Amino acid sequence: MITGTPKPIGEILEMVEPYDKIIVAGCHGCVTVCRVGGEKEVQVLASTIRLAREAGGRKIEIKEVSLERQCDPEYVELMRPYVEDYQAVLSIACGAGIQFLAEKFTVTPLLPGINTGFLGVTERQGEWAERCQGCGDCVLHLTGGICPVTRCAKSLFHGPCGGSVQGVCEVDKDIKCGWQLIIDRLKALDQMDNYGKLKPYKGWSSARDGGPRRILREDMI
Amino acid sequence: MKSESNLKRVLDAGHISVTAECGPPRGADPEIVRKKAAFVAGNVDACNVTDNQTAVVRMSSLAGCMLIKELGIDPLIQMVVRDRNRIALQSDLLGASALGVRNLLCLSGDHQKFGDDPQAKNVFDIDSMQLIHMAKTMRDEGVFPSGDKLDGALQFYIGCAVNPFADPYEIRVPRLKLKVEAGADFVQTQCIYNMEKFKTYIEDAKKEGLLDKVKILAGVTPLKSAGMAKFMRRMVAGMDIPDEVVKRIGDEPKEKQAAKGIEMCIEQIQELKEMEGIAGIHVMAIEWEEKLEEIIGGAGLLPRPVIE
Numbered sequence: 113m114i115t116g117t118p119k120p121i122g123e124i125l126e127m128v129e130p131y132d133k134i135i136v137a138g139c140h141g142c143v144t145v146c147r148v149g150g151e152k153e154v155q156v157l158a159s160t161i162r163l164a165r166e167a168g169g170r171k172i173e174i175k176e177v178s179l180e181r182q183c184d185p186e187y188v189e190l191m192r193p194y195v196e197d198y199q200a201v202l203s204i205a206c207g208a209g210i211q212f213l214a215e216k217f218t219v220t221p222l223l224p225g226i227n228t229g230f231l232g233v234t235e236r237q238g239e240w241a242e243r244c245q246g247c248g249d250c251v252l253h254l255t256g257g258i259c260p261v262t263r264c265a266k267s268l269f270h271g272p273c274g275g276s277v278q279g280v281c282e283v284d285k286d287i288k289c290g291w292q293l294i295i296d297r298l299k300a301l302d303q304m305d306n307y308g309k310l311k312p313y314k315g316w317s318s319a320r321d322g323g324p325r326r327i328l329r330e331d332m333i
Numbered sequence: 334m335k336s337e338s339n340l341k342r343v344l345d346a347g348h349i350s351v352t353a354e355c356g357p358p359r360g361a362d363p364e365i366v367r368k369k370a371a372f373v374a375g376n377v378d379a380c381n382v383t384d385n386q387t388a389v390v391r392m393s394s395l396a397g398c399m400l401i402k403e404l405g406i407d408p409l410i411q412m413v414v415r416d417r418n419r420i421a422l423q424s425d426l427l428g429a430s431a432l433g434v435r436n437l438l439c440l441s442g443d444h445q446k447f448g449d450d451p452q453a454k455n456v457f458d459i460d461s462m463q464l465i466h467m468a469k470t471m472r473d474e475g476v477f478p479s480g481d482k483l484d485g486a487l488q489f490y491i492g493c494a495v496n497p498f499a500d501p502y503e504i505r506v507p508r509l510k511l512k513v514e515a516g517a518d519f520v521q522t523q524c525i526y527n528m529e530k531f532k533t534y535i536e537d538a539k540k541e542g543l544l545d546k547v548k549i550l551a552g553v554t555p556l557k558s559a560g561m562a563k564f565m566r567r568m569v570a571g572m573d574i575p576d577e578v579v580k581r582i583g584d585e586p587k588e589k590q591a592a593k594g595i596e597m598c599i600e601q602i603q604e605l606k607e608m609e610g611i612a613g614i615h616v617m618a619i620e621w622e623e624k625l626e627e628i629i630g631g632a633g634l635l636p637r638p639v640i641e
Contacts, residue, residue, distance in 0.1 A: 265444055270462040270511055272504070273441050274496030274523060275570040282570035283444050295504055308507055310466060310515055313419065313459045313478065
């Protein structure tokens with residue numbers, strides 16, 4: 113899923129400061145699963161803003177909305193009938209959702225209520241961790257199902273570097289050395305042969321470096 | 334392979350080589366480099382010039398190389414893949430070769446987290462293994478990775494670094510093997526303090542047939558004090574300093590610890606230079622260049638051979 117973290121409330125209050133009538137828009141997708149932008153978070157955030165504004169002596173009207181997905185036009189269009197009645201939309205979906213609203217509702221300012229994080233997994237209740245950078249050229253079959261681009265702090269293709277100590281990355285004691293994980297897994301799979309080969313330079317054009325990406329499926333259009 | 338590297342000539346003639354390193358200054362004053370280089374000149378066959386080590390901004394390695402070359406030292410340019418993509422790497426390889434730098438050390442580079450710009454974007458377009466391969470291709474085949482022909486091939490003696498003491502150990506020799514296959518002519522090791530573990534590493538490298546394929550230059554760093562040993566052990570990932578080493582220098586009174594550190598370093602070099610498979614010694618006297626002559630001379634490695 114796409115993960116995120118809430119922006120500090122002070123920053124949000126500053127963003128909404130110019131407005132007296134806004135929409136707080138959540139999303140039922142990834143941000144609901146990682147508990148940062150779903151229906152419940154919309155309620156909590158809207159209440160917090162209302163209380164803060166009331167305390168400051170300047171009330172704000174807030175409409176609370178949660179779309180099925182902010183990244184799909186069919187759901188985004190459901191906001192069209194009323195969106196122009198409001199001065200701004202504070203979205204707590206991921207960056208893609210926020211931008212999609214901005215694209216669709218061209219005269220309404222869009223405000224980000226969360227900082228979008230990464231493509232990751234729920235390691236346990238309340239803890240998410242990155243797994244994929246969406247580089248567009250997957251090599252997981254060669255690396256024991258563990259991504260060197262994402263899991264190695266240096267994205268090395270022939271790790272680990274000299275800073276790997278007892279399975280821990282030198283960058284942070286809470287980061288596992290991705291290459292230690294890869295080697296452990298290759299050994300378990302009896303695929304250490306994969307380690308001993310020089311890999312070609314990675315093509316980054318399929319990643320963000322090639323410019324904004326697009327997938328076109330002729331069979332679906 | 335075409336290279337006018339003095340280091341290569343010394344090694345090819347069968348001598349135990351000596352290299353040292355000069356860390357460029359945090360400023361644009363060339364005199365600082367010249368002062369350090371004066372301690373190095375005459376005591377080594379080539380001198381590494383570090384490339385923003387520990388991700389702390391310093392004068393560029395290439396500029397440092399040119400400054401020490403003016404003083405008659407064979408420069409060894411260190412190049413990390415942390416700060417340059419493949420375009421910049423190729424360009425800097427061409428530039429360094431054109432300016433007469435004949436030794437190259439291909440490195441990943443310390444993560445930017447450790448430096449003074451932890452918010453910097455890192456690059457890691459290719460890794461150090463692939464940089465070795467790139468330099469070799471541009472030297473031996475005279476072509477860019479793109480396949481286009483170079484107007485004048487590179488002339489580097491190509492090196493890499495290894496840390497025999499990092500984890501997991503079992504990958505350390507296979508990784509050296511990969512670097513040799515990628516094109517490394519020589520390898521400089523991380524500072525060695527744990528001689529037993531290092532001997533095991535060399536034995537394992539021998540089993541893989543690597544001792545004949547790559548010149549191994551054993552890395553040493555003289556300890557200034559027991560405090561320095563403890564600090565390095567605690568702060569530098571993959572630094573293996575056994576308790577007995579710390580104890581030996583720590584048993585001396587504080588004012589005699591530096592002399593003891595030099596004595597221990599000399600002993601270590603004498604042992605290393607007799608070891609099978611050790612082609613040279615790489616003395617990293619960190620901010621202690623003035624002691625190089627004492628250490629290298631004390632180990633019986635002076636004067637340095639002159640090979641035409």
